[in-house]
Amino acid sequence: MEASPRVWFVTGASRGLGRAFTEAALAAGDRVVGAARDVTPLDDLVAAHPDRLVALTLDVTDRAAVFDVVGQAVDRFGRLDVVVNNAGVLFSGMVEEFTEAEARAQMEVNFFGALWVSQAVLPHLRAAGGGHVLQISSIGALGGFASTGLYSASKFALEGMSEAFAAEAAAFGVKVTIVQPGGYWTDLYTSSRATSQNPVYDPLRAELEKMWAEGSVDSEPRLAAEAVMKLVASDEPPSRLLLGSMVYDVAFDISRRRMETWAAWEETSRAAEKAVPAPQA
Template sequence: MTRTWFITGASRGLGRAFTEAALAAGDQVVGVARDIVPLDELVAASGGRLVTFPLDVSDRAAVFAGVERAFAAFGRLDVVVNNAGGAMLGMVEEVTEQQARKHLDTNFFGALWVNQAVVPHLREQASGHIMQVSSMGSAGGFAATGMYSAGKAALDAMSEALAMEVERFGIKVTILQPGGYQTELFTRGLTTTAEYEAYGQLREWLAGLWSESEDFDPALAAEVVLRVANMAEPPKRLILGGAAYDMVDQMTRTRTAELAKWESLSRQAD
């Protein structure tokens, strides 16, 4: 059966890779983004299987109207990929109120609005698969990425609740936690704070640490996501990338060890 995908942030990076993979598999895609011009060539070559229109997911009313438009394009939605988002680098002390609110408006509230808009359609169909593009960074806060991790951690928690709420309607939810990929997330999609001198040495250390990291081809992630979409019982949470898996595994082990270290003190509180 030909599926219909609804992909936010579809014009670049992971969203673009997901769009190309779905089309290559013979599926139909409604791809939205603030700037859809990069998708024009794909639209022309899709034979009508790719429909695009501009959408800012931080605008709740626009999201609801956009989902209605997407549903009307092909008559149903089968896979919804909440991919739209941006990155923020800066120490917690440095983040302005405007930056914090704008960042969360896209990275967290944007996904919330899409979820609220699509669930009635998926419930009526008694089927559908929502994929939330989170991040390996949601596994724990890290210096200079606190706001980004906070938004993704909030997305994870909301998605876990959503999964419990909609599973009885035949709707599946998968949290995707990608590692580093060759996208424009930390260039075109990056917001930075004004740098306080007090954090100079920490920034130098972070720059050296990140210079050793490797980013991978988004097409590799897209191949895995396509396989997840084909599963009758897909994972509820999936880390994308071996390097990301190792890092999340280490963070989880460290957190578990910290819990165990203070178990006796915790038990004295009740």
């Protein structure tokens, strides 16, 4: 028996990876609700797939709007099967340079936006007895890197929340996968926002620019979409998926260095714990 088309809910669907995921789902015969602040770039896809693609305007930082739009998505297609938390922004700058407003804006989209979507979709997935939530994280969640510290912080927060969310959602048959992409030719970098620069960091900035020029590896978003299609087709999807050779190697390198550091300080770590009776009031 042929499987029925899946229903996707994709945030940040109008550009970059979000658009690639939307196109791949449509090519597979699935139905998609594509959400974004500006959905006009999806006009061509809506025209080509009027019965299978609905574009809804959404600012994921608005919790009430998220719940409303998720409700509209379910009303339109009757259910949700795959939810892709893809909306994201990048603020670049040294940690010292961030204003409070800039730091909060970074967290509002990348962390709180994904949190609101996760909260909004779970009751519908629970009622259906299953579904798959993809949390689009980043190589930035593997470690903190100079000039992208707040971006990494937002993705670290996303992953911590998502691990707990996965454990909670599993009780209802809902699967959660954290997807960590490397570099892709999207407008994440070209549309990024930068802090006001403190000249004391000029030498470090020059060093970083040289390193990125020599070592940057970026791929077509289509390749990420192909991997995601394999992911959602799996009966036993992983809790985490790395996308790209570069991010794969970085993940293992960072993990090895952390383990080496922990091992070197094992004696101190173990000496810091000893069971004692509860203190008397």
